[in-house]
Amino acid sequence: MVLPLEGKKGLVVGIADKHSIAWGCARALHAAGAELAVTWLNDKARHYVEPLADQVRATIMSQLDVSQPGQMEHLFELITTHWGRLDFVLHSIAFAPAADLHDRVVNCSPEGFAKAMDVSCHSFIRMARLAQPLMKNGGSLITMSYVGADEVVSNYGMMGPVKAALEASVRYLASDLGPAGIRVNAVSPGPLATRAASGLNCFEEFLTDAARRSPLRRLANIDDVGDLCSFLASDASSVITGNTLYVDAGYHIVA
Structure with a gap:
C-alpha cells in the first residue's frame, strides 16, 4: 500500500491533549505516512x-x-539540524485573554487584542517565514480558522476579527509563497468540544444547537479535520492554495 504522505516531514503545533484538533491532525498525518515534529506549550502541557x-x-x-x-x-533550528527540510506545517493555536474574550469587542483592550493577534495570527506568518527556506521543493502551510471570521457568532467576541485577519493572511501568504511552490490554506472546523473552545460562554448549548441545525445533523470531529489536513499536506492538493476550507457538516451555509 502506498501512503500519500510517505517520506514527507511535517511540523504539528497546537496539541494540548487528546481532544485537541491538532491531535486529530497528527494522527491522520502519521497514519498517512508522515514523519512528525510535535511541540508543547510549557512544562505543564x-x-x-x-x-x-x-x-x-x-x-x-x-x-x-x-x-x-x-x-x-530554536524549533526551526532543530528541524534544520535533524531533517534539513520541511514539507508541511500544521498551525493550530489561538489565544485571547479571558477578560477581553468574554467582553464586547468594543471594550477589548489594546494589550489583549495585540496578544490575541500575535499568538493566533502573526505566529502563523512567522512560521511561514521560517519554513520557507526548508521547503526547497514546495510545501503546504495549514492553519485553523472558524466561521466567526465571516459571521457574528454569539460569545466569540474579539476572536472574530482575529480569525478574519488570519484568513486574510492566508490569502496574502499564498500569493507571496506561490512562486516557491508553497501552498497556504486555512481549515475552518465547525464547533468542536476542545479545551480551548470550552472557554467560550454557553458553549455546550451552542454545540447542541449546531448539531441540530447543520445539514448533516451532526458535528465534525477532530478526525474529520485531520483527514482534510492530511489531504492538504499531500501532493493531491498541489493546486489548492489561498482558501478557507470548511469541515463542519455544512454548518456554515445555514443562516
Whole structure:
C-alpha cells in the first residue's frame, strides 16, 4: 500500500491533549505516512503531549510558546539540524485573554487584542517565514480558522476579527509563497468540544444547537479535520492554495 504522505516531514503545533484538533491532525498525518515534529506549550502541557507524540512516533519534540522570543527560531533550528527540510506545517493555536474574550469587542483592550493577534495570527506568518527556506521543493502551510471570521457568532467576541485577519493572511501568504511552490490554506472546523473552545460562554448549548441545525445533523470531529489536513499536506492538493476550507457538516451555509 502506498501512503500519500510517505517520506514527507511535517511540523504539528497546537496539541494540548487528546481532544485537541491538532491531535486529530497528527494522527491522520502519521497514519498517512508522515514523519512528525510535535511541540508543547510549557512544562505543564508536556505531561499530556509527550505521550501523544510518542504514539505518532514523532522524531522531533520541543517546547514552543510563540509569545516567547527565540523559541520558534530554536524549533526551526532543530528541524534544520535533524531533517534539513520541511514539507508541511500544521498551525493550530489561538489565544485571547479571558477578560477581553468574554467582553464586547468594543471594550477589548489594546494589550489583549495585540496578544490575541500575535499568538493566533502573526505566529502563523512567522512560521511561514521560517519554513520557507526548508521547503526547497514546495510545501503546504495549514492553519485553523472558524466561521466567526465571516459571521457574528454569539460569545466569540474579539476572536472574530482575529480569525478574519488570519484568513486574510492566508490569502496574502499564498500569493507571496506561490512562486516557491508553497501552498497556504486555512481549515475552518465547525464547533468542536476542545479545551480551548470550552472557554467560550454557553458553549455546550451552542454545540447542541449546531448539531441540530447543520445539514448533516451532526458535528465534525477532530478526525474529520485531520483527514482534510492530511489531504492538504499531500501532493493531491498541489493546486489548492489561498482558501478557507470548511469541515463542519455544512454548518456554515445555514443562516
